[in-house]
Amino acid sequence: MNEEKIRQYGDELFDAWRERRTVAPLLEREPDITLDDAYRIQLRFIERRVQAGEKIVGKKIGVTSKPVQDFLGVFQPDFGQLTSGMVYQEGDVIDLGTLIQPKAEAELAFVLKHDLKGPGVTAMDVIRATDYVVPCFEIVDSRINDWKIRIQDTVADNASCGVYVLGKTKGDPRKLDITLAGMVLEKNGEVHSTGVGAAVQGSPANAVAWLANTLGELGIPFKAGEVILSGSQSALVPVVDGDELVCTVGGLGSCRVKFSGRSAV
Amino acid sequence: MSHKNELTLSREDIVRLCERVEGAQTRAYAIPKLTDEYPAMTIADGYAVQSELRLRYLAAGHRLVGWKAGLTSKAKMQQMGVNVPSIGFLTDRMARPENSAISTADLVHPRVECEVAFVMKKDLHGPGCTREDVLDATDYVLPAVEIIDSRFSGFKFDLASVIADNGSSARFVGGGRARYVEELDLRTLGVVMEKNGEMVAMGASAAVLGHPAEAIAMLVNILADMGEHLPAGSFVMSGGITEAIPVKPGDSVIARFQELGSVSMRFV
Incomplete structure (x- = not known):
């Protein structure tokens, strides 16, 4: 795909994000789009957000579970970039009015104390480079009509990232079994779904190494x-005005988040 | 099946159905669900057949080692249209050691589930047994794998039939690491079930009624309805955290639990 089209689609996704609306799947319009093209479109989309005043503060890994990989017909995760405008603190109320068609996922977040430079990085290097882990919610969102995504669509759309909230309980991955730690997701006081670290590429550290x-x-x-x-350890949870979610990672702690307002769709 | 929970079966019917289930369990063959012949069968009828079965096994020299809770996930309860779990009894003949080869020749269509098991140090009596009562009466918890095996054709059954079939109980393997409940958050234990080296089921212990001890409390209250109690020393399985996975000869299974170690077995 030529540079002009990369820019065109990156700009289109940026505009859709800014105006809280969706666009037709890119793959419907460009059947030959490759994964490489999709990442270049993502970089353009993020470049526009940075130009508009945001900073890059991290990364998200998506498509980490076998059911999602099977659904999208891929055998590896994808990634997107986290920007300063996506950050909520635990205890904040997330305004759904800033989102289009949000769903929540419960995850384990890593914060690094050393740079990690691949290739050649193993899960052991990840643990070594990790300052701490925290339970978190990622609120995924899609700028593509009705979430009708194939892998190229979601990658171009910054891995369907919306906003995220980090919990406050920091854990040392050397003292926590991040592979077997249970994940309990409660919605409005009831257990909604459960999971475990191993659901993410066998262990969340494997996903970070990838x-x-x-x-x-x-x-x-x-x-x-x-x-x-x-990467998500829970089912995807659609959220509406008034919903409260809590995710708890066994041996670590919880992250709690509330929602208000109405999303665009 | 009637939603009224009264005994509708005659003593003669109970004995007849008990013998039918016993034959299927002992010689490992599938039978049609009991409600095909007795469409009005209630949950109380199911427990009457199960109690008859238990008394028969005990009279034949089997030892009652404990109980199991079943249908403990919200999804399974909704599917069966009930709001309480079911229970079944466990005998020494169903126990298999950790790391052993388990025969499938004497089973119909076995499936495996990961569970948290409790071993009691005090007697528990219902009604009114609570989660706190259970935790107070628990000696230790350990990881377990239950091998369920419905004797009904195609694993197709209704609640009255499955209760009569002793909640599909067939075999169980306890193992791993025994732990005091005070040292654990029993709600958030992660589990992974692997079959032949591949992860096939995952979850956390809150999948069981929000907390596994909740399932034991409900079990004790159901026992009270039957005029029974849960004695000290009982081994009690709290219900599947993960979905039931079919196994066949040649399969190797390992259940890995956060904080509780693992339980493994192979099927021959």
């Missing part, structure tokens, strides 16, 4: 202090 290696190949920096959302 990201370090992938970024290394693309020449994208992965720096100390960055936040990495390692």
Whole structure:
């Protein structure tokens, strides 16, 4: 795909994001779009957000579970970039009016204390480079009509990232079984679904290692202090005005989030 | 099936159905669900057949080692149209050691589930048994795998039939690491079930009624309805955290639990 089209689609997604509306799946319009093209479109989309005043604060890893990979017909995760405008603090109320068609996922987030530079990064390097882990919610959102995404669509659309909330309980991955730690997601006081760290690429650290290696190949920096959302351990939960969600990671702690207002769709 | 929970079966019918289930369990063959012949069967009827079955096994020299809760996930209860779990009894003949080869020749269509098991240090009596009562009466918890095996054709049944079939109980394996409940958050234990090296089911213990001890409390209250109690020393399985996964000869299964170690077995 030529540079002009990359810019055109990146700009289109940026405009859709800014105006809280959706666009037709890119793959419907460009059947030959490759995964590489999709990442270049994502970079353009993020470049526009940075030009508009945001900073890059981390990465998110998506498509980490086998059911989602099977659904999208891929055998590896994808990633998107986290920007300063996506950050909520625990206890904040998320305004659904800033989102289009949001769904929540419960995850484990990593914060790095050393740079991770792939290729050649293993899960052991990830633990070593990790400052702490925290329970978190990622509120995914799609700028594509009705979430009708194939892998190229979601990658171009910044891995369907919306906003995120980090919990306050920091854990040391050397003291926590991040692979077998249970994940309990409650919606309005009732258990909605449960999961476990292993649902993410066998272990969340494997997903982060994959990201370090992938970024290394693309020449994208992965720096100390960055936040990495390692991938969903729960079912996707649609959220509406008044909903309250709590996710709890066994042996670590919880993250609580409330929603108000109406999303665009 | 009637939603009124009264005994409708005659003593003769109970004995007849008990013998039918016992034959299917002992010689490992599938039978049609009991409600095909007795469409008015209630949950109380199901427990009457199960109690008869238990007394028969005990009279034949089997030892009652404990109980199990079933249908403990919200999804399964909604599917069966009930708001309480079901229970079944466990005998020494159903126990298999950790790391052993388990025969499938004497089973119909076995499936495996990961569960948190409780071993009691005090007697518990219902009604009115609570989660706190259960935790107070627990000696220790350990990880377990239940091998369920409905004796009904195609695993197709209704609640009255499955209760009569002792909640599909067939075999169980306890193992891993025994722990005091005070040292754990029993709500958030993660589990992974692997079959032949591949992860096939995952979850956390809150999938069981929000907390596994809740299932034990409900079990004790159902026992009270039957005029029974849960004695100290009982081994009690709290219900599947993960979905039931079919197994066949040659399969190797390992259930990995946060904080509780693992339980493994293979099927021959």
